[in-house]
Amino acid sequence: MAKRAPSSRPEAPSPETPQRQATGLARELDWLQAIIQHRFNPATAQDALPPPPPLKAGDGPYAAVCATLGLVAEERLILILALTPQVAPEQLDPFLLRNQATGRPFTEFGGLTGQVHAGFLPTAETALFLLAGRELELRLHHRRLLAPDGRLAASGLIELDLLRQGDEPPLSAALRPGAAWLERLLSGDGTEPRPTPGFPATPVTTALSWEDLVLDPKTLRQIGTIQAWLRHAPRLMKDPALARRLKPGYRCLFHGPPGTGKTLTACLLGKMNGRPVYRVDLSRVVSKWIGETEKNLASLFDQAQHRDWILFFDEAESLFSKRTETRSSNDRSANQQVAYLLQRLEDFPGLAILATNHRSHMDEAFDRRFQSSILFPTPDADARQRLWQDSLRNDFFRLAEDVDLVRLAADHVLTGGAITNVLRHVCLVAAERPEPVVTSADLSRAIREELQKEGRYAA
Structure with a gap:
């Protein structure tokens, strides 16, 4: 052969x-x-x-x-x-x-x-x-x-x-x-596969770069460790002594409020290292039929392993939730799925990223299997100011003189995702005007609507 x-x-x-x-x-x-x-x-x-x-x-x-x-x-x-x-x-x-x-x-x-x-x-x-x-x-x-x-x-x-x-x-x-x-x-079409019941994932990409990622220094340092693994893992695993003690693969947990950059970071890790990033579609993974969930995951892990994909499990708590006391066949099946995931994650030689907004809902057995557990906190005032500056810098509209980004960042606690939603809103407002301009009132109104979506109210 x-x-x-x-x-x-x-x-x-x-x-x-x-x-x-x-x-x-x-x-x-x-x-x-x-x-x-x-x-x-x-x-x-x-x-x-x-x-x-x-x-x-x-x-x-x-x-x-x-x-x-x-x-x-x-x-x-x-x-x-x-x-x-x-x-x-x-x-x-x-x-x-x-x-x-x-x-x-x-x-x-x-x-x-x-x-x-x-x-x-x-x-x-x-x-x-x-x-x-x-x-x-x-x-x-x-x-x-x-x-x-x-x-x-x-x-x-x-x-x-x-x-x-x-x-x-x-x-x-x-x-x-x-x-x-x-x-x-x-x-000869190199298009990546479309999601199917047998292939429950879709590629995710971004047009942004590392300069657009606004995170606190501690989070950036931890992400740097993942970067280092992607660059040096093949060389590390060729060392016989290290290969006996280190399992191939890297598993990390991204946790924090929605809109704080978890998905963007996963996309950038793939983009900067030439690795496709696939977001696992949990609705296509989980099946009511016994054994089907495991089969769908097996197909996904096998293909990712041999094609150098990064697997990104968004809202991972729905699939990696805490195991429960076995009281019915459904409980037993759910616990078996979690156990199977634990085993496949440990054996996966690539990068697997799990993201959750609710870390407390995750099964504790995953903790020791993560090489990194990275908090994506709500950005502070300085980070929010940079997000506002980056988001509102464009050639489509101009900012009115009454817009004070420093005060805007200090007064309103918003994540990067929420600021992007505000940007979309004011773009549409500006587009309806003879001269595309965004005023302080426009931004305040858009912020108020965004906060109301989250059950909060502007000061």
Whole structure:
């Protein structure tokens, strides 16, 4: 087998023309067709498999991904089998053949039938049949290619989903192309995956920079520690003595009132270090079905691990809440979810950021697992003055002479998020005027409305 490819994300190929997209993929589909015919022909079923076509430069995104990752023939066969229902489902029609003796599909083919899709949907068993036929020794040898920690599954190139609960054999899992790779394989589009039930996260970015982040010195120093880990972690973990004592990965808790910069800091950590930041959509993670929440999280952690993503759990208290006394099956399931999260967080080798407005609601078992617990306090008067100055500096409107930012900062305790809401309000007011100008009265009115939203009232 070839050496494992580095775990960092390969460069996304640029979008291709339809003709170039199809070139390498068509040859790979022809190769799969030849292997299917080879296995179904009794005269050749036990012979060596036909070799794969060469990967040529310019053959499109599918060939480029296979070449970049250094996939060997067996891995390429599994990948093209997973992709075939998406692009050429008719090629799998031979697997719909029924055993005349039993009147049922051939067991060794594996496979599933969809609720809408009329064709054959491959499983891991289908891949083993093509790779090894009925040779037991060879089947045992190739099983590792389909293991969850194998390169294909761990990198997210393929997904193995055991749709049925109970004691189903693991290799009866549905074989699909990974959601994070599908468009990249077919069109070369490097767009990051969209949120789905199997991929419950969305990328978050910011146009701001570190200069726009207004925090107190202690908070900035603690964030600097995270920066240092992102820069030096690979070098630290190469030291044998340190690697024995330090677990890979970094877990931190951001806590404090809403609007104090927790999400912006997470985005900037990714932006400044070339790491995509994914905000976990908790509504897509949590499921009422037992085991589904854990499965959704497993998919997310596995993809993040092998693509150098930063995971950002906003409003984390809803997923990482305190465990309760077990009084019902729902309590037991909720406690199991928290325990599973603890284990996955400890094993995650990347940066995981949990953010909460209510630290007291978090399970205490997480405390020792955090390398950092960082308070984002409400900004003081000096910080508020800088926020006002930065926010109101623009070319769209001018400030009237009666605006006193020093007094504004001293009189009203607002977070950065609240000040941004005030900015939006006064921009709209200024836009309605012949000359875009913002007065002290405009700002006072906008501040009053913002405070009323929070149940407070301006002095």
